[in-house]
Amino acid sequence: MSTPTAPLNPAAAAALARLERAFVPVSLDVARAVTRYEVATARYDELSARPVSTLSPAEATAFGDAQKTIDEALAELGKAGRLDLVGPARTASRYRKAAARVVELSTLALRDRMTGLDADDLVHAEDLMAAEKATLTAAGRLDLIEAS
DSSP states (O other), X not given: OOOOOOOOOHHHHHHHHHHHHHXXXXXXXXXXXXXXXXXXXXXXXXXXXSOGGGOOHHHHHHHHHHHHHHXXXXXXXXXXXXXXXXXXXXXXXXXXXXXXXHHHHHHHHHTTOOOHHHHHHHHHHHHHHHHHHHHHHHHTOGGGTSOO
């Protein structure tokens, strides 16, 4: 004889659904779409951190290709109902953008051209980097921001 249980509250039901998905293997097509998304996002971030005027024609083409690959991968993952799998790559993207901002602002500090607002922005970017790195650490996905 089983004991009746109350229905799960919405937050618990959502947590259970995430847990169940974590243990359900994904198809090869979905795994490939996630990989394409991760690689394209990293390349997009790398190129978008630079002024457009410094991009070579090949890099400008690569920038457009990365955008197209991101869109296609998201469409494929959306059809499969697995957009949840791009969360770590989006976190890594925010980390890389904050890191680029830290470099930019640090250059101002070295040239003794940093304003008070720039200093606040630097602290914010460093805090964002720390938070995003902690998120990636918890997800076991530091590979997305650290060179192997």
